Amino acid sequence: MTGMMLYLxxxxxxxxVLSNRYWRRQLEGLRQGQLRIREKMEEVGKDVEDIATxxxxVTQKHAEAEKxxxxxxxxxxxALNxxxxxxxxxxxxxxxFDRSEPRPGRFWEAAVRHVPSDATVMTGQRGWLGIRRCLLTAETEREVRERVSARYPRKAGFQVLEVVPCRVAGLSVNRIPELSTFRRSAPPEEAARPPRRAAGGR
Incomplete structure (x- = not known):
């Protein structure tokens, strides 16, 4: 009887012992599975964050593109309006007004009107109807009036109505001819003439 109890x-x-080893293996497998699931969840979370970013x-760029x-x-x-x-x-x-050569100063525009009935002297100048705006360069407004009055005198029926700085954009006078928007073009013979060679001693 005692022997049977010992065998039992x-x-x-x-x-x-076998049961403990089996359940330990099962528990270790569950832990490994949980670790793998956790790693996958972390990867999915990172992917979700990247997708959200x-x-x-994209939403910000779309809003900027719409703006x-x-x-x-x-x-x-x-622009259409x-x-x-x-x-x-x-x-x-x-x-x-200045067609021959550039002058120092700034651009001005002078409004000149011709009234034939106001002419006291016949100068032979051709008039026009309405107001003509002349474009010229000068240092001061007084110089503009003097030059315009000299070409279109009052005794011939011309009137200088106003003198104002030029309102045409892009016109400028520069002391360097190449940088000025108003400069005298070279004569055809000078433009076609080849540049001179400097004489050098042998």
Whole structure:
């Protein structure tokens, strides 16, 4: 009887050891599975964060593109309105006063009107209807009036209505001829003449 009890006890011990090893392996497998699942969840979380960041950047770029598109539409509409306004306004013609050579100073425009009935002396100058705007360069307004009055005298029926700085954009006078927008062009024979070679001693 005692021997059977010993055998049963030994069998129970063996079963207990085997059972412990089995459940330990199962527990270790569960832990490994949990670790793998946790790693995958972390990777998925990083991917979600990256996707959210990319989506935020795309949304911001889309909003900026919409703002630029709206700004471009507004600029285009403003340009169309300006073009339409300019097409409806009368064209202002300027007559160049200085044709021979540039002068120092700044650009001016002088409004001159011709009234034949006010002429006291017949000078033979041809007049015009309405107001003519002359474009010329001078240092001061007084110089402009003197030069215009000398060419279009009051006794011939001409009147200088106003003298103002030139309102045409882009015109400038520079002491360096190449940098001035108003300069005398070279005569054809000078333009076609080849440059001289410097004489050198042998």
């Amino acid at each position: 006890s030994l069998g129970l011990m063996v079963l207990t 990319a989506y935020s950047q 630029r598109a709206q700004k471009a539409e507004q600029d285009m509409q403003a 300006e073009l339409e306004a300019r097409q409806t306004t009368p064209v202002v013609r300027y007559h160049v």
